[in-house]
Amino acid sequence: MEEDILLNPPDEKTVLNRAISIAVLFLRAQAEAIYSSSKDEEILKIEKNFFDEVNEWIEDEGIKSILSEREKLLFGKELGKWEEIEVFLSLSYLEDLGILLWALSFIDKLPPYEEGFKLVDVIGLIPVLKSIKEFEKMAKLRNYKELMREREIAELWYFRWKLGRMMKENYKLEDGKSYEEAIKILAKKALDLGAIKEILENDFSVKGKPFSLLEGEDYVYISNIIIERYLTLNWLCGYYKSWDERKEF
Known part of the structure; x- marks a missing residue:
């Protein structure tokens, strides 16, 4: 990597917004994975009802405004309509989210590279359907x-x-x-x-x-x-x- 790159690290608020964005994207990716693999109408109905709540929460908390342009395009798609490669990327969202939550001091240390983050490491920390302000109060960006x-x-x-x-x-x-x-x-x-x-x-x-x-x-x-x-x-x-x-x- 070039040493003369002008570094401009994001502030705590920017990292918080990114963590929230990746959290909702990760949950959407999980829902898309269920839609692509399950034919059980009851399961799909439960998932749709949950995401109807998530979408209301996204609107109420003003989260659409902090999504990246690419993320806005993904969220604009009807539930169950993501491409296979977009669903596959859910694995990377989990790792990204873990890193961001660690950076914000919600997680004490990073798991070894051979293990990576597991769902259990992050699921209880995702602020979905909760007050974003409370999540922000608990965060502290590492030095x-x-x-x-x-x-x-x-x-x-x-x-x-x-x-x-x-x-x-x-x-x-x-x-x-x-x-x-x-x-x-x-x-x-x-x-x-x-x-x-x-x-x-x-x-x-x-x-x-x-x-x-x-x-x-x-x-x-x-x-x-x-x-x-x-x-x-x-x-x-x-x-x-x-x-x-x-x-x-």
């Missing part, structure tokens, strides 16, 4: 130094993931450079910073094995955690002008 430290950890994990992608795509490094040596150096930095607990075969340790041996669902799951933490912590540390501009560098 910038703490956010930046977690961002540095996220960047190391992201770089490790990126090296793996480059290897699979047969991307050629500069003469005299090797992936093995780059991963070894990165693993040492990660251990020194506390990003990993141990090094296995000169690599990041994940679920008792080297990162290089991850495959299938484990690889997809951890890849999502790595990317979303990196992007969300970048946003918290001021690397993007807006949430919708979050992207890999």
Whole structure:
């Protein structure tokens, strides 16, 4: 990442608004998942009734005004009409929400990268159908130094993931450079910073094995955690002008 990027971290109110937006988006994504997988009319009726209440709450609390442009488009769709890829993204909303709630001090510490956030970690903290003012009173944005430290950890994990992608795509490094040596150096930095607990075969340790041996669902799951933490912590540390501009560098 370029060091001359002009950082402009969001204030507490902006982070609060983002957490609320992601919370309602996450709940909508869960409802869409139910609509796409269930044919039980009673279940669908219950879900629709719940979201009728949610939509009233969104109007009463003025939440539409804090949604990003992309989120407004998603919420504008009729319930049950999201595309499959939009429903799939609910996993990333869970990780994003967990990071934001941690940043606002609702969660004491981040779970390990190999675990990520679970529904039970955030569901009781989501302020849906409750007073937003009460939620705001309980929040306290962590200091910038703490956010930046977690961002540095996220960047190391992201770089490790990126090296793996480059290897699979047969991307050629500069003469005299090797992936093995780059991963070894990165693993040492990660251990020194506390990003990993141990090094296995000169690599990041994940679920008792080297990162290089991850495959299938484990690889997809951890890849999502790595990317979303990196992007969300970048946003918290001021690397993007807006949430919708979050992207890999």
